[in-house]
Amino acid sequence: MASQPKTAITPTRLDDYPEWYQQVVKAADLAENSPVRGCMVIKPWGYALWENIRGVLDGMFKETGHKNAYFPLFIPKSFLEKEAQHVEGFAKECAVVTHHRLQAGPDGKLVPAGELEEPLVVRPTSETIIGTMFAKWTQSYRDLPLLINQWANIVRWEMRTRLFLRTTEFLWQEGHTAHSTLKEAQEETMKMLDVYGKFAEEYMAMPVIKGEKTESERFPGAVSTYCIEAMMQDRKALQAGTSHFLGQNFSRAFDIKFLDAEGKDEYAWTTSWGVSTRLIGGLIMTHGDDDGLIVPPRLAPSHIVILPIIHDDATSNDVFEYCDKLAAELKRVIYDDRRLEVEVDKREGRGGDKVWSWIKKGVPVYLETGPRDIASDSVFVGRRDKSRKERFTMQRTEFVNKAPDILTDIQNNLFTRAKTFRDNNIRIIDNKDEFYEFFTPANKEKPEIHGGFALCHWNGSAQVEEQIKNDLNVTIRCIPLDGKTEEGKCVISGEKSSHRVIFAKSY
RNA sequence: CGGAGCGUAGCGCAGUCCGGUUAGCGCGCUUGGUUCGGGACCAAGAGGUCGGAGGUUCAAAUCCUCUCGCUCCGACCA
Numbered sequence: 001m002a003s004q005p006k007t008a009i010t011p012t013r014l015d016d017y018p019e020w021y022q023q024v025v026k027a028a029d030l031a032e033n034s035p036v037r038g039c040m041v042i043k044p045w046g047y048a049l050w051e052n053i054r055g056v057l058d059g060m061f062k063e064t065g066h067k068n069a070y071f072p073l074f075i076p077k078s079f080l081e082k083e084a085q086h087v088e089g090f091a092k093e094c095a096v097v098t099h100h101r102l103q104a105g106p107d108g109k110l111v112p113a114g115e116l117e118e119p120l121v122v123r124p125t126s127e128t129i130i131g132t133m134f135a136k137w138t139q140s141y142r143d144l145p146l147l148i149n150q151w152a153n154i155v156r157w158e159m160r161t162r163l164f165l166r167t168t169e170f171l172w173q174e175g176h177t178a179h180s181t182l183k184e185a186q187e188e189t190m191k192m193l194d195v196y197g198k199f200a201e202e203y204m205a206m207p208v209i210k211g212e213k214t215e216s217e218r219f220p221g222a223v224s225t226y227c228i229e230a231m232m233q234d235r236k237a238l239q240a241g242t243s244h245f246l247g248q249n250f251s252r253a254f255d256i257k258f259l260d261a262e263g264k265d266e267y268a269w270t271t272s273w274g275v276s277t278r279l280i281g282g283l284i285m286t287h288g289d290d291d292g293l294i295v296p297p298r299l300a301p302s303h304i305v306i307l308p309i310i311h312d313d314a315t316s317n318d319v320f321e322y323c324d325k326l327a328a329e330l331k332r333v334i335y336d337d338r339r340l341e342v343e344v345d346k347r348e349g350r351g352g353d354k355v356w357s358w359i360k361k362g363v364p365v366y367l368e369t370g371p372r373d374i375a376s377d378s379v380f381v382g383r384r385d386k387s388r389k390e391r392f393t394m395q396r397t398e399f400v401n402k403a404p405d406i407l408t409d410i411q412n413n414l415f416t417r418a419k420t421f422r423d424n425n426i427r428i429i430d431n432k433d434e435f436y437e438f439f440t441p442a443n444k445e446k447p448e449i450h451g452g453f454a455l456c457h458w459n460g461s462a463q464v465e466e467q468i469k470n471d472l473n474v475t476i477r478c479i480p481l482d483g484k485t486e487e488g489k490c491v492i493s494g495e496k497s498s499h500r501v502i503f504a505k506s507y
Numbered sequence: 508c509g510g511a512g513c514g515u516a517g518c519g520c521a522g523u524c525c526g527g528u529u530a531g532c533g534c535g536c537u538u539g540g541u542u543c544g545g546g547a548c549c550a551a552g553a554g555g556u557c558g559g560a561g562g563u564u565c566a567a568a569u570c571c572u573c574u575c576g577c578u579c580c581g582a583c584c585a
Contacts, residue, residue, distance in 0.1 A: 350546070
């Protein structure tokens with residue numbers, strides 16, 4: 001008999017975290033690399049997760065008054081050039097279309113022909129094209145606010161890619177709004193940050209810290225950038241969403257003007273905000289364990305999987321019938337304002353393989369159902385947030401009634417677990433040596449999981465940021481919004497500081 | 508773009524240094540059987556112009572030249 005691995009995923013998180021991540025993506029059948037460099041194929045289970053993320057967020061955007069629209073994939077190069085900082089930030093990572101057809105060359109191979117007069121850039125983000133349109137749509141203060149969201153794919157030509165966390169092409173959502181006053185635009189920026197925070201914590205069960213980015217980490221062209229930062233299980237930070245207050249930078253560049261109530265010509269105040277398929281990477285690294293993915297119930301493509309246990313042909317029909325009946329009952333149950341998604345796994349094959357395939361995919365609840373359960377009219381319940389040893393038997397009717405409570409309990413448990421982990425790895429540091437020690441792995445060749453979030457005073461200088469980035473590869477993730485004012489001294493320079501910021505290694 | 512490594516069956520690899528029968532192994536796949544609250548076992552089978560092009564040679568996965576692609580480590584970043 002082949003020796004059984006202790007865990008479904010090899011290596012474990014502790015052994016090799018980056019490799020563990022790749023293996024989970026593969027084992028959970030979320031996505032794989034495509035023949036196109038840096039671009040991924042999102043497979044059904046991963047895409048269903050994205051659809052659920054999209055569905056919830058879309059509802060939240062609409063509740064806050066936004067409408068969806070769609071803008072072109074291609075942006076004339078000249079548009080990008082209009083906002084100086086914006087170009088500078090994105091110029092290095094743009095895919096550029098220069099031709100519009102292919103011709104057979106002398107060797108029979110196709111070569112680009114029909115050069116464009118003006119190259120088109122594949123959107124790395126849409127401020128410029130949307131700004132151009134906003135300028136047309138805005139004449140009076142009565143046209144404002146413009147509250148637009150777009151679900152789209154974008155391309156950023158990154159040097160190195162990792163499935164979900166950084167791919168050349170990725171799916172995202174970008175909100176773009178224009179307002180007649182600074183105050184309203186600032187409020188919009190914070191409102192959408194709150195939407196992201198709520199979504200991350202309540203749906204993804206991923207605790208986040210809301211904060212503002214320092215100047216060096218700011219979105220190119222923004223006046224201020226706010227973010228939600230989450231801690232992954234290797235204690236590195238993941239920027240999970242951003243909301244930008246763009247001031248009048250883009251409205252000046254794109255001429256988004258309106259006449260106010262007094263008949264005065266004014267530039268609009270704009271914002272933009274976005275989250276991407278990167279969230280799925282965050283989900284994996286927040287909840288996943290050495291047996292694979294764990295999907296929070298509120299985002300699960302399937303809440304419950306029923307696995308019929310078949311002994312022989314004589315009883316198989318009874319078992320299937322019982323499972324189908326149970327599935328039908330469960331599908332009528334409401335959980336989180338929608339009907340339970342239930343799947344009966346009737347695939348041929350060994351029971352063990354099937355159970356483990358669902359464990360790796362992270363389905364919240366799995367029921368192993370055979371003749372014994374039928375005889376006692378009960379179900380054998382496995383919770384993905386608990387160990388295999390903790391499976392338990394429950395009367396069928398009781399389970400049907402309690403299923404939503406069980407799922408709610410799993411959802412809460414995942415959040416609590418993640419929050420405890422994060423809080424245990426936040427350290428208040430006031431001393432430079434301790435700071436350096438905190439972020440230095442014992443094994444430099446193959447760094448073990450180390451560090452975390454360091455809450456420290458900072459003198460506000462980019463020089464300090466530069467120094468710790470060079471020395472330790474640590475950056476300021478954000479200046480927390482709920483951070484109290486507190487007199488202290490910069491952990492690096494010793495200069496005066498009035499509040500603490502979060503330092504961490506990041507994705 | 509720098510530094511390292513790798514391209515041999517669907518996947519993971521051995522063989523390459525030192526050229527030589529019909530290119531192997533594990534997993535997976537197909538068929539049959541034995542198991543059965545479990546990630547099984549036995550047997551039989553299918554599957555490869557060894558990343559590509561050129562060269563050296565009686566003979567190339569193996570040596571030489573050129574090329575293409577991928578992964579990892581840096582710089583860049585949601």
